[in-house]
Amino acid sequence: MASTLQLPSVFHCSSSSLTPPHNLLANSSSSRTGSSCPLRAVSCSSTHSDSSDSSAPVSRRQLSVGTLLVSTFGVVGGAFADFDEDYKSETQDMIGQVRSTLAMEKTDPNKAAAVAKLRQSGNEWVAKYRKAKKVAGKPSFSNMYSVINAISGHYVSFGATYPIPAKRKDRILDEVKDAEKALNRGR
CATH class of the missing domain: 1.20.58.810 (Photosystem II Pbs27)
Incomplete structure (x- = not known):
């Protein structure tokens, strides 16, 4: 049984962003285009949206990977x-x-x-x-x-x-x- 975390306000990716958070750990067999690279999810912003996508279940693992990517690339750029x-x-x-x-x-x-x-x-x-x-x-x-x-x-x-x-x-x-x-x- 996979545990998921329901958060209404998680990473909301705009149309210019490349990967929604629930696809961060997408299966490698899924079709990937240049816009589904998980490293590009760093450009996502933390906002609240009333759309149905923002209340989609996000696993704890996906949330931790997203947080790790954002924090790592933010710190490295400053360093x-x-x-x-x-x-x-x-x-x-x-x-x-x-x-x-x-x-x-x-x-x-x-x-x-x-x-x-x-x-x-x-x-x-x-x-x-x-x-x-x-x-x-x-x-x-x-x-x-x-x-x-x-x-x-x-x-x-x-x-x-x-x-x-x-x-x-x-x-x-x-x-x-x-x-x-x-x-x-x-x-």
Whole structure:
């Protein structure tokens, strides 16, 4: 005996929505068109309608699957937006830190601390975003990764107070400009 739950106000799908809630777990042998994909039921809204469809019995399983789909896709969409914003702001911070550190004079007493902070921030930035497929293929990531690698390699080899040669510094600053342009375009 299947238990059903009578709810007059469950997911009501408009004609633009694709799947009514009682078809969420439709048998795979039923004819499916492009409009019966259960993942598209996420666009349904929770409203009350006086039509006979809204009082159709909905099983507890169907209700829980529908709730799970709606809650999952709602949370995932927000998480991706937050991740993109974090990436953009942290990359802008890295760009600013690279420029300010490279602009320091060799005789500046704060240079060694600034280089150590830049290397630490660069390592954290790379560790956070290197494995994220969403940003690892972006040109802004590639350029900044190259910049961080070049700066870190130079200071590991020559020390924190040894100046970066002009040719290498120009190449690094060009990469920074390219990264910033790509970042502003969302790439």
